[in-house]
Amino acid sequence: MLIMISTRIAILISGRGSNMTALADAVESNRIPNAEVSIVISDKADAAGLKLAHARGIETLVCERKGRKREEHEAGIIAKLQEREIGLVCLAGYMRLLSPCFIQAFTGRILNIHPSLLPSFPGLDAQRQALDHGVKFSGCTVHFVDDTLDGGPIIAQRVVPVFEDDTEQTLANRILAEEHDVYAEAVALVVSGDYEIVGRQVKQRAKAIK
């Protein structure tokens, strides 16, 4: 009998937590098979997503930086993740850059979602950047996290139109609906292990015929 080991996922947030909720829903409905959301960690004590996670029975943890050096702050988080044998870290609106230490501790096992079609508009205020640039399409990107700003290999993207009368908020809402769907799709792929990274390309492996 083949026993599938469940991948333990940690989700790092700083705020609202709608992507965290979408991932937890996708795990619950088995859209992301062989996975469990083991912990939600926030660097902000008042992050609304903490209450949402707690209400679903997910362990939550607040790890504030409190003037500490980035490495010191992260060491606490890394220790918690390792204690719980976390196999995948999903950043979902986590508003801090990870240090090389963190990235090395979870090489190839950290994902992020960004509200633009990378490599366009990395960093903060991606929707504002898209509007200011006058693009006709934008979207969202799920990518592996490496030591570049929003620059790791791209796992999945979704495109949305940008309308002339869009505000930052209307565009953000349109993108967010796609984020919720594409993040689950990308996490399912990574958990399945059915991919390889060739250069910068994340390629889905053809499924073996049984």
Ligand code: GRF
């Ligand atoms: C999302 O737009 C995500 O792409 C960006 O931060 C926002 C987080 O929203 N990184 P939420 O907390 O998941 O609702």
